[in-house]
Amino acid sequence: MNVPLLDLKAQFQTIRDEVMAALLEVVEGQQFIMGGAVPKLEADMAAFCHARFAIACASGTDALLLSARALDLKPGDQVITTPFTFFATAGAIHNAGGTPVFVDIEPGTFNLDPRAVEAAVTPRTRAIVPVHLFGQMAAMEPLLALGKSRNIAVIEDAAQAVGARQKVSGTWRMAGELGTTGAFSFFPSKNLGGWGDGGMIVTQDEKLAARLARLRLHGGAKEYAHDEVGYNSRLDTLQAAVLRAKLPHLAAWNEGRRSRARRYDAGLAGVKAVSAPPVALGNEHVFHQYTIRTTRRDELQAHLKAKGIGSKVYYPGPLHLQPCFAPLGYRAGQFPVSEQAARDVLSLPIYPELSDDACDTVSDAIRAFHA
Numbered sequence: 498m499n500v501p502l503l504d505l506k507a508q509f510q511t512i513r514d515e516v517m518a519a520l521l522e523v524v525e526g527q528q529f530i531m532g533g534a535v536p537k538l539e540a541d542m543a544a545f546c547h548a549r550f551a552i553a554c555a556s557g558t559d560a561l562l563l564s565a566r567a568l569d570l571k572p573g574d575q576v577i578t579t580p581f582t583f584f585a586t587a588g589a590i591h592n593a594g595g596t597p598v599f600v601d602i603e604p605g606t607f608n609l610d611p612r613a614v615e616a617a618v619t620p621r622t623r624a625i626v627p628v629h630l631f632g633q634m635a636a637m638e639p640l641l642a643l644g645k646s647r648n649i650a651v652i653e654d655a656a657q658a659v660g661a662r663q664k665v666s667g668t669w670r671m672a673g674e675l676g677t678t679g680a681f682s683f684f685p686s687k688n689l690g691g692w693g694d695g696g697m698i699v700t701q702d703e704k705l706a707a708r709l710a711r712l713r714l715h716g717g718a719k720e721y722a723h724d725e726v727g728y729n730s731r732l733d734t735l736q737a738a739v740l741r742a743k744l745p746h747l748a749a750w751n752e753g754r755r756s757r758a759r760r761y762d763a764g765l766a767g768v769k770a771v772s773a774p775p776v777a778l779g780n781e782h783v784f785h786q787y788t789i790r791t792t793r794r795d796e797l798q799a800h801l802k803a804k805g806i807g808s809k810v811y812y813p814g815p816l817h818l819q820p821c822f823a824p825l826g827y828r829a830g831q832f833p834v835s836e837q838a839a840r841d842v843l844s845l846p847i848y849p850e851l852s853d854d855a856c857d858t859v860s861d862a863i864r865a866f867h868a
């Protein structure tokens with residue numbers, strides 16, 4: 498049995514009529530830019546994330562970029578983040594005029610280590626960007642406390658974590674709910690994927706929401722009146738319509754991913770060379786990825802490939818060692834946990850439609866490799 502890393506066609510078959518009807522409505526209305534589905538999706542996403550405001554934009558990258566632009570960074574201003582993430586996290590900091598400051602991660606969750614963040618704070622620190630990697634939220638309580646005490650913004654990179662929750666001071670909080678802003682991506686492979694690029698920023702801050710809404714429309718709230726130089730970063734009405742049709746399914750899809758993760762956990766239990774991804778106390782993971790660690794990673798991946806099983810290494814190269822950040826002066830060995838993760842991790846097929854048989858095919862193949 499072949500098991501692809503991701504099968505978006507399987508999901509499409511389950512929602513075909515709803516999404517096609519929503520699309521047709523947009524096509525018939527011919528309002529392709531900032532049509533009615535866009536503010537409706539913003540309202541739906543704000544409600545879903547327990548946020549007061551949501552601002553749709555062109556991509557997850559832009560959700561981060563606009564969030565960082567709203568900080569009005571000056572040359573030399575620092576933004577602390579993780580080197581073990583998708584490139585956009587640090588790229589957005591750079592493009593907004595800030596200097597990315599990398600600190601190491603926790604080995605279990607792959608998320609920012611709050612003690613390392615605290616140790617890296619300087620008078621030039623303007624923001625922290627925790628990434629809720631693979632669908633599990635970074636430890637928000639210490640990061641929010643640090644942000645509050647030092648007057649530092651917290652921009653949540655929630656691109657992989659739409660619908661994830663964490664208990665903060667005893668209350669369940671949604672990804673994106675507690676940060677200065679939360680940035681989401683609707684890249685097709687994300688847990689809530691559009692049919693192209695798309696993104697969303699959520700915030701509780703009314704003034705910030707108005708600023709972000711301006712920044713995404715060339716910096717002007719009114720047509721042809723530009724208060725500052727912004728971007729063309731709108732979300733297409735067609736994408737908003739697709740996403741609105743899909744959003745009501747998201748909670749069940751995320752539960753489906755958790756159920757797939759439990760099946761993998763059981764299927765891989767006892768395989769000594771493999772560690773399953775731990776869920777930290779007080780977290781509800783949405784398993785954007787199910788990422789194992791194993792010392793013979795490359796051999797295992799080749800074995801799975803030979804059996805027709807997809808898998809992928811997210812991420813093979815930590816960002817502090819990327820050529821574009823060489824001017825920042827980081828060295829190999831500086832963030833050992835991130836560097837080890839880059840050597841050990843392997844993400845297995847996970848999506849709500851993944852059958853029990855397919856799940857078992859994957860874990861059996863991993864067991865056979867290690868037998």
Ligand SMILES: *Cc1c(COP(=O)(O)O)cnc(C)c1O
Nearest residue numbers: 556557558583585656682683684
């Ligand atoms: C996908 C992703 C982004 C960027 O989102 P795009 O919509 O592809 O621009 C940013 N950060 C993380 C962690 C991501 O996984």
